[in-house]
Every structure is written in C-alpha cells, then in structure tokens.
Amino acid sequence: MTAKRSLPLSRVYQLLEPGPVVLLSTSLKGRANVMTLSWLTMMEFEPPLVGCVISDRNHSYGILEKTRECVINVPTVELSRQVVGCGNTTGRTTDKFAVFGLTPASASRVAAPLIAECYANLECRVFDARLLSRYSFFVLEVVKAWIDPGRKDPRTLHHRGGGSFMVAGETIKLPSKMK
Numbered sequence: 001m002t003a004k005r006s007l008p009l010s011r012v013y014q015l016l017e018p019g020p021v022v023l024l025s026t027s028l029k030g031r032a033n034v035m036t037l038s039w040l041t042m043m044e045f046e047p048p049l050v051g052c053v054i055s056d057r058n059h060s061y062g063i064l065e066k067t068r069e070c071v072i073n074v075p076t077v078e079l080s081r082q083v084v085g086c087g088n089t090t091g092r093t094t095d096k097f098a099v100f101g102l103t104p105a106s107a108s109r110v111a112a113p114l115i116a117e118c119y120a121n122l123e124c125r126v127f128d129a130r131l132l133s134r135y136s137f138f139v140l141e142v143v144k145a146w147i148d149p150g151r152k153d154p155r156t157l158h159h160r161g162g163g164s165f166m167v168a169g170e171t172i173k174l175p176s177k178m179k
C-alpha cells in the first residue's frame, strides 16, 4: 500500500459527495428561481424521501421554507454551463431561467416549475423541517416523478469540489440486495 497523507477535514465532503448535482427550482408569487445543489441524499424508497442541505444564505432557502414546494431537476453534462451558472448567481437579482436559457414547464402537483431540459424532474413537498434550524436540512417527499424514457445512461454530473466534476459513464451490473 502506498503511504497515505492526511486530508484536511474541510475536504472530506469531496470524497463522499454523492451527486448527482441537481437544479432545485422553486416559485414564489409566480416568479421562478433555480439553484444548483449537490448535498442531497435518499432517505426512503417509497414514498421517496430526499434530504438536502440548503444554506439559509440562498434565496431558495426562504422560498422553500415559505412555499414548502420545489422540483429537483436532474441535469446531464450538456447542461454544465447552466449548472455552474445557477450555482454562482442568486435569484434575488437574476432571472436565471431567462439568463441561462432554461425552459420552465408546469408541474402537476406543485407550483414550482419543471426544467424541460433536464432528463428527470421530481416534484417535491417539504416533509420535515425539524432539522432546519440546526442543519439547514430539508426532508423532501417526492410526490410526482418524470423521466425522459429516451435517455438510458444519462451522463449526470457529480461534484468533487473546487470546480471539479465527475461525469457518470459506464453502467455495470453486480449482484446486489438493494432493490
């Protein structure tokens, strides 16, 4: 085994980053917003529960807290420019749908829009907000899910920190008890 070096604790997240990076859309009083999000995790199969950490410095935090609705949109590598753009600008001052050329589409169960260009869209409602004050952690319930059936092996983005991303590639089959 080669010698290992100490890793600064501030970089631990870069190892466990689950990805994929998503675009979280919200809407308040008819005005849609979108932010980039990579700190998210599955918590339950069905109904699907997804936990995500959203800093309260983000405009999206206040909208989600107020409306309790959002859409998790899953982009692929073709949307890289929009992914970094939406993660480096704020909806307080920017209409990101217009600036980054994203197309809002009506959702069926929530007021927040789907992003048409993304290969999957998960309509969500806030399921549990008890960890907000301590961890800015929203538990979301997916109430409706959409997928583009034409995309078999979507090349999703996975954030490795500091502007580095892995792009999902090959799919392999292994024996697994997980459904």
Ligand SMILES: Cc1cc2nc3c(=O)[nH]c(=O)nc-3n(C[C@H](O)[C@H](O)[C@H](O)COP(=O)(O)O)c2cc1C
Pocket: 021, 033, 034, 035, 036, 037, 038, 039, 040, 053, 054, 055, 057, 058, 059, 060, 061, 083, 084, 086, 087, 088, 089, 090, 091, 092, 159
């Ligand atoms: C690759 C990437 C991943 C990000 N992941 C998160 C995240 O998990 N949680 C978070 O609060 N902000 C995250 N951000 C930062 C927000 O997307 C950023 O602060 C954005 O400007 C917020 O937009 P808003 O003010 O319109 O809500 C990420 C940014 C990038 C570029």
